Amino acid sequence: MGEFEEIMQAPEVTETEAPAGAVLALESVCRDYGQGAAAVRAVDGVTLRVGAGEFVVLTGVSGSGKSTLLALAGYLQRPSSGTVWLQGRDLSAADATELAAHRRRIIGYVFQEYNLVADLTAAENTALPLELEGTRPRVARRRAVQALEEVGVGELADRFPEQTSGGQRQRVAIARALVGDKRLILADEPTGALDSESSAAVMAALVERTRERGISVVVATHDPAWLPHANRVLSLRDGHLSGDGEGR
Numbered sequence: 441m442g443e444f445e446e447i448m449q450a451p452e453v454t455e456t457e458a459p460a461g462a463v464l465a466l467e468s469v470c471r472d473y474g475q476g477a478a479a480v481r482a483v484d485g486v487t488l489r490v491g492a493g494e495f496v497v498l499t500g501v502s503g504s505g506k507s508t509l510l511a512l513a514g515y516l517q518r519p520s521s522g523t524v525w526l527q528g529r530d531l532s533a534a535d536a537t538e539l540a541a542h543r544r545r546i547i548g549y550v551f552q553e554y555n556l557v558a559d560l561t562a563a564e565n566t567a568l569p570l571e572l573e574g575t576r577p578r579v580a581r582r583r584a585v586q587a588l589e590e591v592g593v594g595e596l597a598d599r600f601p602e603q604t605s606g607g608q609r610q611r612v613a614i615a616r617a618l619v620g621d622k623r624l625i626l627a628d629e630p631t632g633a634l635d636s637e638s639s640a641a642v643m644a645a646l647v648e649r650t651r652e653r654g655i656s657v658v659v660a661t662h663d664p665a666w667l668p669h670a671n672r673v674l675s676l677r678d679g680h681l682s683g684d685g686e687g688r
């Protein structure tokens with residue numbers, strides 16, 4: 441997970457109430473990198489609610505804090521202050537195993553650079569989250585192939601990532617993000633490395649599959665082609681959110 445990988449630090453007790461009904465909620469979240477003169481506040485007091493089935497597009501220039509905000513939303517990074525709730529739960533006190541299991545059940549991640557395991561086929565990559573949950577390999581494979589078919593790359597099930605194009609890899613990554621009963625997809629520049637035709641296929645796969653299942657989505661992107669799909673567009677500037685962070 442590259443820049444997202446971070447050891448969770450000591451838990452912190454919070455006293456704020458969980459917002460009712462939100463799949464994802466952030467309250468006054470800040471994230472600092474570095475210390476002293478080198479300190480950077482990448483996310484600065486963000487309050488955000490994402491309801492079931494909402495499709496949120498997060499825009500902002502390079503360095504505005506989009507990746508950091510997504511990493512905080514997905515508990516891949518810990519806030520310097522503030523609270524993040526996933527389905528009403530503040531997981532800041534959860535141990536690493538519980539946190540990983542909860543994250544795996546609820547959230548699918550999609551990254552610009554696909555993050556597929558090179559030594560695994562498309563079906564094996566897609567089955568991985570299910571197998572980590574204890575699903576039997578044969579069942580996991582069947583569901584993985586079905587997920588691949590749903591995003592239009594079923595015929596690639598037995599190919600390795602290097603035998604597929606960028607757009608195909610990203611659709612495999614989307615199948616992997618969706619497999620199981622996910623409630624939230626966090627996607628960081630999912631079409632950033634793709635030509636417009638591949639982008640359109642990736643976008644359609646993500647939009648259609650999440651809409652029909654009522655899955656919430658937050659896409660961080662520079663690509664304006666995502667905007668027509670958004671229920672809400674949020675903009676980050678120097679770590680501050682503008683737009684309607686409260687939503688519905």
Ligand SMILES: Nc1ncnc2c1ncn2[C@@H]1O[C@H](COP(=O)(O)OP(=O)(O)OP(=O)(O)O)[C@@H](O)[C@H]1O
Nearest residue numbers: 473474480482500501502503504505506507508509
């Ligand atoms: N690991 C880190 N250490 C120190 N500073 C960081 C780190 N990660 C991000 N930053 C800084 O935090 C700020 C926000 O970065 P972030 O990557 O979240 O922005 P972004 O909007 O996603 O940018 P891009 O669109 O280029 O990916 C930037 O000033 C960046 O330099």
